Amino acid sequence: VWNNCLEVIRQEVPVQSFKTLFEPIKPIKLQNNILTLEVPSPYFYEWLEEHYVHILKKAIDQELGPEGKLEYSIVVDRGNAKQEPFTLKVRNSSTPKNNTVVNTQPVQQEKPQQRPQQQQQKQRKFEREQRPAFRSPFEIPQVDPLYQESNINPNYVFDTFIEGDCNRLARSAGLAIAKKPGVTAFNPFVVYGGVGLGKTHLAQAIGNDIKTSYPDKFVLYVSSEQFTQQFIEALKNNNVQEFTNFYLMVDVLIVDDIQFLAGKEKTQENFFHIFNRLHQNNKQIIMTSDCPPRSLQGLQERLLSRFKWGLTADVQKPDFETRIAIVKTKMESEGVIVPEDVVEYISYNVQSNIRELEGVLISLIANASFMRKEIDLELAKTTLLNIVRNTDKEITIDFIQQIVADYFGITIEQLVSKTRKKDIAMARQIAMYFSQQYTKTPLKSIGNQFGGRDHSTVVHASKTITKKSSSDATISQTIDNLLKRMDIK
Ligand code: ADP
Ligand code: MG
Missing domain, CATH: 1.10.1750.10 (DnaA protein, C-terminal DNA-binding domain)
Structure with a gap:
């Protein structure tokens, strides 16, 4: 079955990703329509779920039908792993409608509050307080009611957000906001910067922090696309008022990638209204954008002028030292010991952004596991060579x-x-x-x-x-x- 799945996947992903990400996966059993796959590490699994969930779902759908499910078994089984090998089961929970692979990433996910209903929302908010807040980090976060409620990834916290010259201002403003949401001068707070530099991570870290310190506050994360979709849906169903009211209940509103609101006049109008009302009531608004607000084409002037009320901070490409810190921290959290020269080699050669850096580390671990090799300079070089290069990378x-x-x-x-x-x-x-x-x-x-x-x-x-x-x-x-x-x- 897995071989057939691989064929489906092969059609969909670049050869290199296929090699580094999918070939190392071992099918270990198929029982009751549940296919269990063994993956090299938790990190690997998260990466897979974040970037390839749709493809996996498609493959499982084709091979096992709509009842098919996927389970992961995570094995720490690498040449130089710190810990003793252990196996950890991660279950993919499922929605009643659809029993297939379920997304762990809220960002791409259809959420329950898609159709806002105040009553139901209150009810859910109440229920969530009855449930234990702690979850194993490897459990599918989606089953965490807190998580679903806010649409926030619980892994995006300040503790894992590494500070460097590239993000110092944005990060410390974020911390200040998390301490006193809504009442600092940083309202709204706009974070801008290129792709993969940590905007979403930072914005959600603020949200997670507030959820911890102020459990009563309603924190909500939406991407601009989600916001737009919900709005269009509301227009269609004639319940724009409900939609708006729902957003007016929010204490901390995080809107990601506002550049996607460009040219969507009606959506912007509605957002402007929500924005003003929330702001008046000292509710915190956090936004991210891929460029400085003043260069945002297609956004209404009146909306842009509001951003000046608060603080705009950028995240830049990480410098060498920050990249070193990121590589070290991420590999440590993976339980992998990486020789200093490898850390430096990767940090020196992967310069474009943090997402790419993470991708390289994933492949490195996968390669080590796949080829049963120690992580050394040679393996790092081969891994890097095989990875799709970014054009703005410096050639060495x-x-x-x-x-x-x-x-x-x-x-x-x-x-x-x-x-x-x-x-x-x-x-x-x-x-x-x-x-x-x-x-x-x-x-x-x-x-x-x-x-x-x-x-x-x-x-x-x-x-x-x-x-x-x-x-x-x-x-x-x-x-x-x-x-x-x-x-x-
Ligand atoms: P953006 O939203 O700017 O495109 P993301 O927030 O999605 O970028 O970050 C891309 C990846 O890099 C994420 O997995 C995130 O956890 C990681 N990342 C970004 N910034 C940092 C940082 N300062 N420290 C550690 N990891 C980071
Ligand atoms: Mg983002």
């Missing part, structure tokens, strides 16, 4: 050497050695040429990294390759292929 000499050596089927040692064997010398010249063209490294340092050659050798190599690439079709083809492998072309 290490990276170039690895790609070129791989391509010519030689080792890096051979590449930088003194040998004058024709093939190797050619590969070396090409690698030097790339290093000169695509890194900002001074010629002298390039020479150094190629077995201590001097800068004139680098210049010569560069010239030779430039010349040959315009006269020799094989060379120009080789260069082309290599550029593609490096994701430059």
